[in-house]
Amino acid sequence: MKVTFYGTRGSTPVSERDFLQVGGNTSCILVTFDTGRIAILDAGTGIRKLGNDLMACSHEQYDNIYIGLSHTHWDHIQGFPFFKLAYDPRRHFTISICGKERHANSLESILTTQMQHEYFPVPLDKMGSALTFWEPDITSYTVPSGVSIIASKHNHPGGAYGYRLEEGGKTLVYCTDVEHGEGIDQGVVALSRDADLLIHDAQYTPDELKEKKGWGHSSWEQAGEVAEQARVKRLALFHHDYDHTDDFLFNMEKECQKRFPQAFLAREGLETEL
Ligand SMILES: [Zn+2]
């Protein structure tokens, strides 16, 4: 399994020069499985370049490209209108939030609203590709190619889901937009147990977190504690704050590595094999 980071920023994209080494696009990750099939996690602004790259290499997967969403806050869906593959009538996508207890509007209506004419010129149902919306009331399933997926809901305003993907003895855990509260959420630790790579929300420093209770995010220290308790092999610090420059984040990475040597910053364009 291979992971490519296309968007690692949280909350809103940023474009100033001193942010671009780490990257300014919001949450989006490409997962390439051993079979060559792909899946996408979150559809923040990073999905624009992801789509362009797949078009440039004439990627041959036309059926059922899976897009798993952690939740539907803007920074996780706002890139979708600019995802060129979704305008290709030969392509089919399954857009999904997997897990129990979603009581809000349907996924289809949320994405439709984002593209209604007050906000965007092209409506969702005129994009051209076939879109299936899937909100299963299950937290664990295995797809025919042998990839198993476990979803777990965690604390975030409106709720968000973490995903554990396993293929060929390798495990990826994607857990962003998570607020732990007083102690570390043991559900997140359980989801992350023995993962080869944990991608975890690390929006704040420990000091910043004190001022941001209820905002729905974690500090790098909490990300490290999850990694330690779950005994993960590597930790990618993710969902970088929109006010944290490259220099700030490189310092944060060093601080984090003093306690958790296996940690690194998720940076746009970075590709890593599990
Ligand atoms: Zn977010």
Ligand SMILES: [Zn+2]
């Ligand atoms: Zn959020």
